[in-house]
Amino acid sequence: MSFPTVRPRRLRRTETLRRMVRETRLSRENLVLPLFVVEGSGVREAVASMPGVFRYSVDALVDEAKRVHDLGIPAVILFGIPAKKDARGSGADAPDGVVQRAIAAIKRGVPELCVLSDVCLCEYTDHGHCGIVDGDEVRNDPTLERLASTALSHARAGADVVAPSDMMDGRVLAIRRALDGSGFEDISILSYAAKYASAYYGPFREAAESAPAFGDRRSYQMDPPNRREALREMRLDLSEGADALMVKPALPYLDVLAEARREFDVPLAAYHVSGEYAMIQAAAARGWIDGARALDEALVSIKRAGADLILTYGAKEVAARLAP
Ligand code: PBG
Ligand code: ZN
Secondary structure, eight states: OTTTTTEEEEEEEEHHHHHOOOOOOOOOEEEEEEEEESSSSSSSEETTSSSEEEEHHHHHHHHHHHHHHHOOEEEEEEEEEOOOTTTTTTGGGGGTHHHHHHHHHHHOTTTSSSSEEESSSSSTBOOSSSEEEEETTTEEEHHHHHHHHHHHHHHHHTTTEEEEOOOOOOOHHHHHHHHHHTEEEEEESEEEEEHHHHHGGGHHHHHHHHOOOSSOOOSSBBBBTTSSSHHHHHHHHHHOOOOOEEESSSGHHHHHHHHHHHHHOOOOEEEOHHHHHHHHEEEEESSSOOHHHHHHHHHHHHHHOOOSSSEEOOOHHHHHHHHO
């Protein structure tokens, strides 16, 4: 039986019917808002390439966290930008570092808000790479202890979930051991498992002042054409003790996300990254697309492909539009 008996358009006739047969629904529970924290007090600096995104000092960040919680968003992920950077990224695991103070302040001020912390060295190193550098090489194994120490310092500050984004081999195991060795066996690891060397991180690197001073990240982040390798990375991270996995960026890698959804039964996150957000905002500012609709469409597509959690700079805007 086919046309004219079968007419898929019948169920698209009214908004009520469309609502009834809708397969995927974005909800506020799916959202995680990235937040940038800087030194100082009373700071709220706009990030030029990401309209609606700001860099906050710790005090102002707590106020923002309250607003985020009031919108029904369950979680934030924090990125620290220290005043001083050095070769080994000393600020990354400083007990009184900017992100450690931010974590503690949010957990004090808004205890119900889930705090994820990005674990990496690139915001803290003067060369901007995600690991320890030797000549022009980013060395894997010496970086592991720095990452483990950084994750531990975040757990001590009160982070609920640590999220390593460096792409060194073996970091999940190193972090798991460090956490378990200090009584933090209940702190989760969300691994940026399939993180690609992407052109879409540009606005983030401006906001986080973390662009590499030389070379690029292609010797540690994944090569965009590879899909099988992403599954292997995810399998490895699970075997090292990751509780949840991330694919990043999101829209250009929905195939990877969909395949991960079929393959693994752990929660999956996708990062709708800075460049993805900036493209929508830039086109919308010129009147070339409807920014709100484009953002909603992007996020529901990410969920449809299989993400449980979506990290997005548009979380507040979208949460405000969504029904409770
Ligand atoms: C740091 C990190 C980056 C992002 C998240 N963590 C940048 C990078 O790898 O260069 C990108 C996030 C975004 O673009 O929104 N390792
Ligand atoms: Zn990094």
